[in-house]
Amino acid sequence: MIGIGLVIYPGAQQAAVLGLTDLFGVANRIVVSHQKERVPALRITHWRQDDSNRPPNCVFDSCPDEPPEALSTLILPPSLSEPIGVDDAASLTAWLRNRHAHGIALGSVCAGAFVLAATGLMAGRRMTTHWSHAELLQERFPEVSVDADQLIIDDGDVITAGGLMAWTDLGLKLVDRFLGPTVMFETARILLVDPPGREQRYYSVFSPRLTHGDAAVLKVQHWLQATQAKDVALATLAAQAGLEERTFLRRFQKATGMTTTEYAQRLRVGKARELLQFGNASVERVAWEVGYSDPGAFRKVFTRIVGLSPSEYRRRFSAGQGAVK
Known part of the structure; x- marks a missing residue:
């Protein structure tokens, strides 16, 4: 035995x-x-x-x-x-x-x-x-x-x-x-x-670091959350923080453990998961809603972060009936 x-x-x-x-x-x-x-x-x-x-x-x-x-x-x-x-x-x-x-x-x-x-x-x-x-x-x-x-x-x-x-x-x-x-x-x-x-x-959800103590970075995090990361241009983010661009990038990565691009992608994918799970909009429409003009780019980012394609995620986790596949 x-x-x-x-x-x-x-x-x-x-x-x-x-x-x-x-x-x-x-x-x-x-x-x-x-x-x-x-x-x-x-x-x-x-x-x-x-x-x-x-x-x-x-x-x-x-x-x-x-x-x-x-x-x-x-x-x-x-x-x-x-x-x-x-x-x-x-x-x-x-x-x-x-x-x-x-x-x-x-x-x-x-x-x-x-x-x-x-x-x-x-x-x-x-x-x-x-x-x-x-x-x-x-x-x-x-x-x-x-x-x-x-x-x-x-x-x-x-x-x-x-x-x-x-x-x-x-x-x-x-x-x-x-x-x-x-x-x-x-x-x-x-x-x-x-x-x-x-x-x-x-199954996991994005839980950003918010207790790092950097007030300028925290202000940008709250702004990204409120705007659903629709505008992630470096000049815009640095202006929100009131910092020079290179200084902002360094402090943002130190505080959050991510680049601004990675952070925005995770926020967008988090919103996309919600739309796919509880709505019936097409994948292309979901991509547009979360800030991607190219559905193909959205699918690649979503699959890399979640491990499933948007369609596979909807089939597995949709809370409603008749969702568009």
Whole structure:
């Protein structure tokens, strides 16, 4: 049997722990139905940390009558609470580092990424978390490469998933790894969930930095928001800020982390997503409404930022009926 452990740290979402247990249970039943010996392929254990000064201990075992076996993977589920602080997880992260050093793969979902990053094992490596946590994760762990566009990043000995419900994607990814694609697709079919392959940027919204402290740049940000970034000429923006053009460009990028062009594109695409989701105007009309005279250029920018074409986005997320495709 392949051992998968779910770590119940302070604030961990119980629904995800139980959901993953059930997902792996479904995969087990599929495997058993194709075997003569009725032995589950996956052994699921829960590890709870009752004392912040001590490592977790096993509080649940799906196969309690079987001899103990080594774990293959430990998963840090999401949390509905604020991401756990480094100082609050010292003994837990030490335990995780030790387990990893003995060949156990580690996984995290959503805010579980903060515990994983606190181990120090992600320095110089890519990981994902919920898009709303991405900036905080990057601030706390600048040595980590945070890629919140991705819903799941499988890096072999470490696998991270972004959204709060992305435990389904991580669970299916592990079923695929350990039991093969046939069992994974059958598990997804029974649970009526999409197989892995989605991207988090399909769902994320643009959240501009507004707490950087540069009043001149903030004034331009508010003006761009109010005007829906219709006029992004450098001379206009610099005049709004009351700065020389080169000084404005340097300060804008430092404050927002983006060029003015990138910033305006994200504002425009954010408005376009809203129009595509809740309206029925043609893609060409939407392009015009958000400031693009060339629909082809709009489609390229939209697809690069969202990961779907405007038409694909509408088909997937339209809130109404009869939308123009």
